[in-house]
Amino acid sequence: MFLARVAAVALALVALAVPTSRAQQLPDLVGDPERGRVVFLTLGGCVSCHGWPGDGKTGLDMRSPTGANLRESELDKTLLTEVISCGRPATQMPYHDRAAYRDARCYGLLAADFAPDTAPNRGKLLREQDIANVVAFLQAKVVGRAGPPTFEECIDIFANPAAAACKNLK
Structure with a gap:
């Protein structure tokens, strides 16, 4: 019983020491x-x-990663x-939060914490609300979709039955 209490206190102290993630700092938008989608x-x-x-391969600009x-x-x-918001350091996933790496909101890191030429990539900067909007779109239309994209999904995403991207899926 005593060891269980000590473990619980230790775990609580560790949790307090870990910086709060950017997503946890955002209001629940x-x-x-x-x-x-837009x-x-x-x-x-x-x-x-x-x-x-969102499959990482269909309809890509071949110059992009x-x-x-x-x-x-x-x-x-x-x-x-x-x-x-924060991208993924050491990958090509850019950050989109205007204040990323200016304070410790992103993984507890600042821009100065990175060696030259290793700082996270900056993407197109988005408002917090637009980040929440993209997340809502991904959860509604992309995440959890099994298999290759379908014609119906294409029409749904582009909201246009004549979309050029959909022609090859018929």
């Missing part, structure tokens, strides 16, 4: 999946690396928000 496909540049269906397959992602709202 409710995202708009429709606005998130940001994903245009403003955020997400589609350049992740492709329109291949992004993660978001269809197979198991990230929840908090982790999606953190990755979009």
